Amino acid sequence: MKTTRRDLLRGSIGLAAAGPTLLFANKSSGYAPGEITQRLSSGKGLNGITKHDLSTPSLLLDLDAFESNIAKMSKHVKAASINLRPHAKTHKCAEIAIRQMRAGAVGVCAATIREAEAMAAAGIRGILITCEMVGRERIERLLRLTQKAADTISVVDNIAHAVELNDAATAAKIKLNVMIDIDPGMRRTGVPPGDRAVELAEKIKKLPGLKLQGVQCYSGVSSHVVGFEARRAHSEKATAPAFETITRLNKIGIEVSLVSGGSTGTYNIDPTLKGLTELQAGSYVFMDVEYRNIGGKSGAVYDDFDQSLTVVATVISQSHAGLATVDAGFKAFATDRKYGPDIKGVAGVKYNFGGDEHGILELQKPSREIRLGDRLEFIVPHCDPNVNLYDRIYCLRGDKLEAVWTIARGYI
């Protein structure tokens, strides 16, 4: 074997001569994200690009798991005779919404006007904006959106707000569709059930610019109650007063044709609630650490849907036995829960946040060796805010990059 100058150099600093390139075990081609975008726009396609080529941290979607989740929820709602209007705040991604619609969704929910605009621009209809659109700028955008997508619905929990919407709609000579947002006891948004909700409905019915389409009652707290039976009890108790209110409304001649609520945590609980017409579940497309730990119908792990979403990170430092540092911290993972991400496919390693751009892995009893330069995939702590940290989602079939989808993140 010929000894090269490089081998001599390696020998002089104590590294094995002619050894393998140390940190680049993977020999794939190394496209930068900009080059991937360029290849897409030039029509060259993504042939030959694998997940090993992507920059880190990046957001990855396992298409097999994702498609299985879409199909499973579709089958579930058909069997349960309930509509699905999945929440797009989870993914903010028109490509995903399109696939949800193809699988039978009646529309999508949006939390912000920005999300709703992105969905409408992609041709999605049946948009329900689940947060109150308060303030002139928001209402003007809602009007423009409704002129484009006439079946858009937003929610109202206050008569002063309803009057503002009515005045704006009247001036624009259109009708705005609204639902009454009834509070299931979270004291976050929503009019309390009972007399106040009935009074609000009666007043809204008198506003000519508004068309009352129904009621929203979303118990976000219920969705993360640990244990299936505890979750069922929580959801039933939280939503019961709203359903009683809906019965009262129907009795006094105020038709409530749409009743929207429910989540991925209660997707197999809420369809049995008398009167709910549609599920707002969103997280089922991705799943996350949080959902996994709430427990399923038949066990401690909620695994009704597959973990399809990961963040890939690189081990960038390893100076101490039992520790390794990756290039993914506060800006790569959602930090709104008490826990960090889990490593996919590796047991005995705990991730601890180490700052904006760092995570420190405790190699407690690792099921495989973790080395400098390794690329590791992580299941994210909480999918919605985690997706919001990224502009694109890299869609993989096995290891191969099949598509790159845009996330309408942030607040433009």
Next chain:
Amino acid sequence: MKTTRRDLLRGSIGLAAAGPTLLFANKSSGYAPGEITQRLSSGKGLNGITKHDLSTPSLLLDLDAFESNIAKMSKHVKAASINLRPHAKTHKCAEIAIRQMRAGAVGVCAATIREAEAMAAAGIRGILITCEMVGRERIERLLRLTQKAADTISVVDNIAHAVELNDAATAAKIKLNVMIDIDPGMRRTGVPPGDRAVELAEKIKKLPGLKLQGVQCYSGVSSHVVGFEARRAHSEKATAPAFETITRLNKIGIEVSLVSGGSTGTYNIDPTLKGLTELQAGSYVFMDVEYRNIGGKSGAVYDDFDQSLTVVATVISQSHAGLATVDAGFKAFATDRKYGPDIKGVAGVKYNFGGDEHGILELQKPSREIRLGDRLEFIVPHCDPNVNLYDRIYCLRGDKLEAVWTIARGYI
């Protein structure tokens, strides 16, 4: 006074006839962010746009406070005879970096290759990338960046990584500037001080593709120690072994011309450390709740720099006495600390996170009335990850919008 149809309508639902428009007290023009961008690109400028026109949540910069912070740090480092290479991970904004350079900075720090590329594209030179650039994709981008901005420096804490950098540089026929990253005891990144650091330096000196420029020793933990004297003691103790190592390196003929470290928390402590040649402080341009609470040299509140950064949010629901809900939650504020944001200019109100898009205000003893539709400004919990949630920063002179700056956020 003429009674209109609208007045009659209002009367019929119990609202004062001919009353003021309820939620839109501000009569400004209501530009959507897209329209603001359009006005900028069409050369119409931002005349007449005020902060009351902006969508919520939006990220705002008080230019008077920001400029005062830039000037104050500039004056400080001149008096302390130390260079300033401010950290751009805080702002990810070329416009801000340009202003820091104009005020005398020798360059900027970057945490990611994306940040470094954004700074270089804006003409900034003297870029120090403070995280290890491990992995082929990262190294290829570092090479391209160095071909454009030859004085770019990155950090190394491992000989295997140094060899990779060297091999890539040699193949590309350029020299890569590196600093040895010495760990001040955080066990996050960095080679431990002492023998291991000396050995790494000696090996790097033998690599022809690398040019050893100096040492980085950043004690991030020190920067947030509460109490000035405790902070001083922590920083001195954490960094002392690194400074001893630098003395050893100089003795054996390895010149360490640059020694980079320090933060906004220790800006008036670290210049007295023997041997530090430059400060990496970043947060001083914005400040946040976290820094305010670490205490200053002369009191419990760190107010050496002004709070220039806020998020504006709207009260979108108010169904309960003592509570009000704003449209800013996990996706609008950094959640990596135990506390949420503070309201600017209003006392006696506590913000609690209420989900992805909601914050719930406890109106404990509010110093002013909080009403539905109100727009409130919040001082962010932790500036770096908070800025990373936004694509643009709206720069205000008083209430007037003077500029819109782009944030190179995320991981493209």
